[in-house]
Structure formats: structure tokens, C-alpha cells
Amino acid sequence: YSTPPPHLDFRAFVSALRSDNDLADIDAEVDPRLEVAAITRRAYELQSKAPLFNNVKGAHDGLFRILGASGGLSSDPQYPYRRLARHVGLPPTSSLGDFIDTMLSAKGKEPIPPVHVGTGPCKEHKLFGDNIDLTKLPAPLLNKADGGNYIQTMGINIVQHPTKPWVNWSIARAMVLDKTRLVGLIMKPQHIARIYEQWEESGKDMPFAIALGAPPIAVMVSSMPLPEGVTESEYVGALCGEPLELVKCETNDLYVPARSEIVIEGTLSITERAKEGPFGEMHGYSFLDEESVQPIYNVKAITYRGGNAILPISVPGRATGPDETHTLIGTLASAEIRQLLQENGLPVLNVFTPYETQVIWAAVQIDRKKLWTLKTNAEDFCRRIGDLIFRRKCGMQIHRLLIVGDDIDPFNFKDVIWSYASRCRPGMDEYHFEDVAAYGLVPYMSHGPGTKVTGGKVVANCLLPHEYNQEQLWVTCDFENGYPEEIKEKVLRRWTEFGL
Numbered sequence: 001y002s003t004p005p006p007h008l009d010f011r012a013f014v015s016a017l018r019s020d021n022d023l024a025d026i027d028a029e030v031d032p033r034l035e036v037a038a039i040t041r042r043a044y045e046l047q048s049k050a051p052l053f054n055n056v057k058g059a060h061d062g063l064f065r066i067l068g069a070s071g072g073l074s075s076d077p078q079y080p081y082r083r084l085a086r087h088v089g090l091p092p093t094s095s096l097g098d099f100i101d102t103m104l105s106a107k108g109k110e111p112i113p114p115v116h117v118g119t120g121p122c123k124e125h126k127l128f129g130d131n132i133d134l135t136k137l138p139a140p141l142l143n144k145a146d147g148g149n150y151i152q153t154m155g156i157n158i159v160q161h162p163t164k165p166w167v168n169w170s171i172a173r174a175m176v177l178d179k180t181r182l183v184g185l186i187m188k189p190q191h192i193a194r195i196y197e198q199w200e201e202s203g204k205d206m207p208f209a210i211a212l213g214a215p216p217i218a219v220m221v222s223s224m225p226l227p228e229g230v231t232e233s234e235y236v237g238a239l240c241g242e243p244l245e246l247v248k249c250e251t252n253d254l255y256v257p258a259r260s261e262i263v264i265e266g267t268l269s270i271t272e273r274a275k276e277g278p279f280g281e282m283h284g285y286s287f288l289d290e291e292s293v294q295p296i297y298n299v300k301a302i303t304y305r306g307g308n309a310i311l312p313i314s315v316p317g318r319a320t321g322p323d324e325t326h327t328l329i330g331t332l333a334s335a336e337i338r339q340l341l342q343e344n345g346l347p348v349l350n351v352f353t354p355y356e357t358q359v360i361w362a363a364v365q366i367d368r369k370k371l372w373t374l375k376t377n378a379e380d381f382c383r384r385i386g387d388l389i390f391r392r393k394c395g396m397q398i399h400r401l402l403i404v405g406d407d408i409d410p411f412n413f414k415d416v417i418w419s420y421a422s423r424c425r426p427g428m429d430e431y432h433f434e435d436v437a438a439y440g441l442v443p444y445m446s447h448g449p450g451t452k453v454t455g456g457k458v459v460a461n462c463l464l465p466h467e468y469n470q471e472q473l474w475v476t477c478d479f480e481n482g483y484p485e486e487i488k489e490k491v492l493r494r495w496t497e498f499g500l
């Protein structure tokens with residue numbers, strides 16, 4: 001096969017990280033029981049290179065190597081988002097704004113359906129029946145409190161609606177239960193849960209495939225809350241301007257990316273369930289009283305790429321250095337939220353979920369000149385935005401929206417928190433929503449004082465009243481805004497002379 005670009009082939013992506021000097025090849029033996037995850041977690045927190053474990057204890061017959069932090073921030077502070085850029089074929093100097101613009105660039109474009117090819121790298125090795133023993137694979141234990149070995153944290157869960165032409169791609173965690181079974185989170189309003197409900201009604205187990213080490217751009221779209229009914233693989237095609245190549249599963253009629261590293265396929269039971277979790281969550285907590293009971297994945301085949309297949313993993317936790325549950329879930333939800341607000345005619349420039357808020361908050365940047373033409377006020381404007389976002393799936397994970405002006409950079413938390421701290425009057429500038437679906441995993445909901453699955457959401461107005469209808473009545477006191485251009489130029493020119 002000719003080697004495709006990094007965004008279309010996971011192994012080419014790994015080579016690109018290596019040539020970016022953003023990958024650490026670890027050839028020493030490392031234990032998948034906690035050690036691999038601890039190294040990966042610290043790699044996020046220090047924003048170091050992505051660890052590629054080439055010698056995982058217990059690996060055999062080419063299963064498997066492990067790549068951690070594929071969606072973490074780059075180790076080179078000059079290119080913080082280069083690893084994300086590599087997922088979608090963007091230049092290394094790309095900003096988060098460029099990344100969001102790219103992920104939205106196929107909206108309104110004709111979908112490009114994938115093409116089916118006869119075979120591909122993921123078909124080089126095949127395991128069936130007694131050759132399948134998930135307990136013999138080096139599936140990693142990611143956190144000392146986890147209830148099982150989570151083999152699925154960065155793969156694409158592929159399921160098809162039983163009657164409609166909708167094939168959904170998403171990321172949903174799953175842990176090893178026994179020799180031939182996984183158990184994983186199937187949670188409403190996620191599309192995998194909606195489609196699962198349809199199979200329950202049809203009375204048949206749901207065929208599934210999990211494609212691990214799939215093309216990076218497909219992993220991105222799988223993590224994006226596209227509208228219901230959209231077949232993610234067609235959106236990937238529209239983004240790339242060319243169809244994705246898929247091959248048929250061995251044991252069902254689903255199709256998977258031909259270049260995947262590892263494919264697990266089978267049926268998700270509509271009757272058998274088992275205890276799932278605890279799991280180290282995206283907000284930085286693992287609650288020990290987790291009593292989640294979830295459907296069982298019956299594994300019928302495992303196929304995988306030669307040359308020592310690579311299992312990508314995500315180790316969610318505190319976003320002191322963000323992991324994929326922040327850089328993918330937060331950023332891609334921000335993209336869909338921006339799309340929704342702009343489609344509804346709101347003067348929104350950008351949206352972003354600051355990592356410092358564990359992507360529970362989202363800053364919504366408003367074009368103030370356009371805001372004046374709406375002749376509105378804080379209450380009406382904030383309630384309108386809250387009604388749009390908090391009643392849609394793309395807003396599911398957001399509990400606080402901050403409405404900020406175009407003088408604020410939503411990607412710069414110091415800007416965002418400055419405007420929230422100084423312009424949002426407690427008791428008058430926050431508009432609460434108690435009748436909307438909550439994100440049940442947020443600790444103050446799951447283990448908080450009030451209801452668990454509704455409410456706890458708020459829109460914080462970070463614009464002063466006069467900003468709704470006229471130019472700001474202040475000069476911002478920082479170097480950028482507090483001095484005339486000629487003074488700033490003179491200061492910058494003489495800065496080194498002053499020895500500062």
C-alpha cells in the first residue's frame with residue numbers, strides 16, 4: 001500500500017509524531033497494569049512527548065504496543081496544538097481556532113460516502129472462537145480505582161441503526177469482562193444509546209465494531225457531537241474531499257476503516273448486562289460508589305495489522321495538562337455549539353471550553369457591534385442562548401456558559417476569567433436553568449446537594465449593560481490597550497537595551 005498522510009493512517013500519524021520529535025519510543029518493558037497509564041498521565045500533565053510503549057509486558061503474537069496521549073498537547077511550547085493539527089492535516093503552527101474552523105469546514109458540503117475495498121492492513125491477522133482470549137491481552141489498568149482493564153478508550157464504536165441508513169461512529173469506553181466479553185458505557189443522549197434502544201425494540205442484539213488505531217481524522221469526527229442521523233464517515237469524506245476506505249467486518253455487515261490497527265467485532269447484548277466501572281473520569285474524579293450496570297459486548301472476532309499493532313489509549317483525569325476528554329470532547333462540542341448559535345443568527349465569533357474548567361464551562365465570544373443591532377438586553381440574550389444550547393445534545397456537557405465580548409480571547413483563560421470576575425455581578429448577571437438535562441458525570445450533580453440528572457446550569461453575562469448598545473466606556477489597562485502605538489513601538493524597540 002502507498003503510505004497515506006498522517007490524518008488518514010494511524011501508523012503514518014505515529015511516524016509523523018516521531019519526525020516532529022513529539023514521540024518517545026519506550027523499548028524497555030513496561031507493565032500495562034497501572035505503569036503504562038501512570039507514565040501517560042504524567043506525560044499529559046507535563047505536556048511531554050507522546051509515549052509509545054513498544055515492549056508492553058504480556059504482549060504476544062503482535063498484540064499489542066500502546067500509544068498514550070495521542071490527543072495531548074504537543075511537547076514543543078512553540079506548537080502547542082501540533083498533535084491535534086496532525087489529526088486533520090493542518091500545519092504545525094495551527095491555533096485552536098484554526099482547528100475548530102477546520103472541523104466545521106464540511107458543514108453545508110455534500111457528504112462523501114466511504115468506499116468499500118476488499119481488504120486492508122487491519123485484515124493481516126484474524127482471531128476467531130477459541131483463539132479469542134481478551135484476558136490474555138495486555139489491556140491496561142488506567143487508574144488504581146478502575147473496576148477493570150479499559151481496552152477501549154480511543155477506538156471508534158461503530159453501530160448501525162436497524163432500519164434507517166445511519167451508521168454512527170463515536171467513542172464510548174469499554175473494559176474487559178472475561179475471555180470473550182467486554183462491558184461498556186451506553187449512556188443517553190449519546191447516539192450509540194439511541195441506536196441501541198432501537199435494537200432493543202427490534203428484539204435483536206446490536207452488531208458492533210470497535211476500530212482501534214483508526215485514521216486520526218475519523219477519531220476526531222467520532223468525538224464530535226454531529227446532528228442525529230448524520231453518518232460520521234460521510235462527514236469525514238466531506239472534510240477530506242475524498243471517500244474513506246472501509247472493509248467489511250468478518251462476522252457482521254458493518255464496515256471499518258481498512259487501515260485500523262485493531263478491530264474488535266461482535267454483538268452488543270440487549271439482555272445481558274454487567275457492572276461497569278469505576279472509571280477515572282474526565283472531570284478528574286473516580287467515585288468509589290460507582291454502581292453503573294451496562295450492556296455486554298460479545299466479541300466474535302479480532303482482526304489486526306501486522307508489524308506489532310498499536311493500541312491507542314486515553315487516561316482521563318485532571319486537565320492540568322489536558323487529555324483527549326478535554327482536547328477532543330471539549331473543543332469539538334465547542335465547534336458544534338458555535339455552529340448552532342451562528343445558524344440561529346446569533347452574533348457569535350467563537351466558542352471554547354477552557355481546560356482550567358475541566359471543559360465544564362464554555363466561553364461564547366460575541367461580536368458587540370452586531371449585538372447592538374439586536375436591540376436586546378442581558379436577560380433576553382442570555383436566556384435565548386441558554387435555551388438553545390442547554391436543550392441540545394451538543395450542550396450536554398456544559399454547565400456554565402460565559403457570554404464575553406470580542407475584546408476577550410475565548411482561548412485565553414486569563415482573558416475569560418478577567419471578564420467574568422469584573423463584569424458579571426453576582427445575584428443579577430447569572431441566569432439559571434433547572435429544567436434542562438444535566439451532565440450526570442459532573443461531581444456536583446452525581447454527588448451533589450440537588451437533583452442528579454436535571455438542572456445545575458447557568459449562563460453568566462460578562463458584558464456590562466452599556467456594551468449591549470454602545471462602544472465600551474473604558475480603556476483597558478494593559479500594555480496592548482493602555483498606550484498609543486508610537487509609545488508601544490518605542491518601548492518594544494528599546495526593551496532589550498533596557499536589559500528587561
Ligand SMILES: Cc1cc2c3c(c1C)C(C)(C)C[C@@H](C(=O)Cc1ccccc1)N3c1c([nH]c(=O)[nH]c1=O)N2C[C@H](O)[C@H](O)[C@H](O)COP(=O)(O)O
Nearest residue numbers: 153170171172173185190191192223224225226314324328
Ligand atoms: C474523546 C473521548 C470521548 C468520549 C470518551 C472518551 C474519549 C477519549 C473516553 C473513552 C476516554 C472516556 C469516556 C467517558 O467516560 C466520558 C464520557 C463522555 C460523554 C458521555 C459519557 C462519558 N468517553 C465516552 C464518551 N461518550 C460516551 O457516550 N461514553 C464514553 O465512555 N466520549 C464522548 C463522545 O465520544 C462524544 O460525546 C461524541 O460526540 C459521541 O458521538 P455521538 O453520540 O455524538 O455520535
Ligand SMILES: [K+]
Nearest residue numbers: 169221222224
Ligand atoms: K460522533
Ligand SMILES: [Mn+2]
Nearest residue numbers: 168169191226
Ligand atoms: Mn453521531
